Amino acid sequence: MRYFILATLLYCAACAPTELDPNQTSSADTSEVYRPLYHFSPEAHWMNDPNGMFYKDGTYHLYFQYYPEGNQWGPMHWGHASTKDLVHWTEHPIAIYPDTALGYIFSGSAVIDTFNVSGLAVDSTPPIIAMYTFHKRPGDVQTQGISYSLDGGMTYEFYEGNPVLPNPELKDFRDPKMMWDGTQWICALTVGQEIAFYGSENLLDWKPLSQFLGEHGNHGGVWECPELFSLTTEEGVRKDILLVSIGSGAPNGGSGTQYFVGHWDGTTFTAEHEDERYMDWGRDNYAGVNWWNAPTDRGKKLFMGWMSNWEYAQVVPTYKWRSSxxxxRELSLVELDGQFHIKQQFRLDGGNGFQANLEPKMGLRGANTFGINFSAEPQWSLRLTSAEGDTLDIWTSVDSIYIDRSKCGLVDFEPSFKNIMSGPRKTTAAEYEMYIDIMSLELLADDGLTAMTATFFPKKPFNKLEFEGLKEGTLTSLRE
Structure with missing residues (x-):
């Protein structure tokens, strides 16, 4: 277990910044220098999509796509980690291994079968039902399988009736996400660049219901990791949401996650808008889904994504481990100019650190681990600088938000990594949240209506902050 503490303030001469040596290339170098403190990253090897997240008995469980024999993508397993406060993480042994006959274990979901509709319970223990894609090579045949846990999600057994959904002669047929719609169990999965919906009474036998074509969505890359769920506004208006990740062709290049707002009638999902909408306009938030059964206010959900991008995920300079x-983020629904949008708010239950007033110019000595909440003029700019000359720039125009990491340390491992990223503003609301954690920036702008996430690899931690257009704010130092 790596232990993270929200701790003391930012500027003290005794706190020397961590030295980064970008010239080292072995697994013992920048692997630990760039390891985040309060985001989950695997102790070693390759990780991508979050899978099967659920909450039970005070613990949040996270499974993830994992290759335990290398630092690039390989035969997929389900890794496993858990947390009680979304800050302190414990990594567990692999939960689900590939099946020799049916293949690798690709992305999927998990639910708690409280009423034992599957019939897989022993005694009075509700089983955890995990549904995922088997990927068999050679041939790249994808089918859907079930595993179940009787010990709270620590270990799983293969269901003897696998596969529960055979392949209908499709190349891309994957990433099942289960949910309860009030009358039946629903499974959404991708079929090429469409979403197929299936229904079930027992989580084991599935019948086709409909397909969503998403005519007005982004079809620039393969569709992946869908999820159907509902959100409700503070005024009581309920809408159904469909998440769809795209492997390439996102607005700022590479992978990204779009969402549709609409209505699920028990058989069919219908979108109610024609514009493209994204969970995050930065380049480093992909394949995100919600926790099953997470404690939130009524009408909200709890979401988390993979903080990388398929264009460069396999070559970032962390070596021993790759990705976090x-x-x-807690998701809610808001109405703006007659349209409904997702609003996001960071969720860290592990406590609050000591705070200082945010100033237009400040010295920083906190190993790149801090959060700021601020209000600003409609157009503002923020620059973070290190003693080595690394710069990370964030700024706004009247209608857009920008991030430039092109001069922030190691950037030449992939040509597009240096590209400036931008996202549209839905409003010029003045409230912002931002977290920096060693090698990542997460910004929730304009009162949480626009999100931008970016990774970066500076040669030294930032030691200076310069802010133009600041009204007021607080800075919280986050130290190990």
Whole structure:
């Protein structure tokens, strides 16, 4: 277990910044220098999509796509980690291994079968039902399988009736996400660049219901990791949401996650808008889904994504381990100019650190681990600088938000990594949240209506902050 503490303030001469040596190339170098403190990252090896997240008995469980024999993508397993406060993480042994006959274990979901509709319970223990994609090579045949846990999600057994959904002669047929719609169990999964919906009474036998074509969505890359769920506004208006990740062709290049607002009638999902909408306009938030059964206010959900991008995920300079997850974010629904949008708010239950007033110019000595909450003029700019000359720039125009990491340390491992990223503003609301954690920036702008996430690899931690257009704010130092 790596232990993270929200701790003391930012500027003290005794706190020397961590030295980064970008010239080292072995697994013992920048692997630990760039390891985040309060985001989950695996102790070693490759990780991508979050899978099967659920909450039970005070513990949040996270499974993830994992290759335990290398630092690039390989035969997929389900890794496992858990937390009680979304800050302190414990990594557990692998939960689900590939099946020799049916293949690798690709992305999927997990639910708690409280009423034992599957019939897989022993005694009075509700089983945890995990549904995922088997990927068999050679041939790249994808089918859907079930595993179940009788010990709270620590270990799983293969269901003897696998596969529960055979392949209908499709190349891309994957990433099942289960949910309860009030009358039946629903499974959403991708079929090429469409979403197929299936229904079930027992989580084991599934019948086709409909397909969503998403005519007005982004079809620039393969569709992946869908999820159907509902959100409710503070005024009581309920809408159904469909998440769809795209492997390439996102607005700022590479992978990203779009969402549709609409209505689920028990058989069919219908979107109610024609514009493209994204969970995050930065380049480093992909394949995100919600926790099953997470404690939230009524009408909200708890979301987390993979903090990387398929264009460069396999070559980032961390070597021993690759990739981390985003911070958990609570999702809510708001109405703006007659349209409904997702609003996001960071969720860290592990406590609050000591705070200082945010000033237009400040010295920083906190190993790149801090959060700021601030209000600003409609157009503002923020620059973070290190003693080595690394700069990270964030700024706004009237209608857009920008992030430039092109001069922030190691950037040449992939050509597009240096590209400036931008996202549209839905409003010029003045409230912002931002977290920096060693090698990542997560910004919730304009009162949480626009999110932007970016990773970066500076040569030294930031030691200076310069802010133009600041009204007021607080800075919280986050130290190990």
């Amino acid at each position: 997850m985003t911070l958990p």
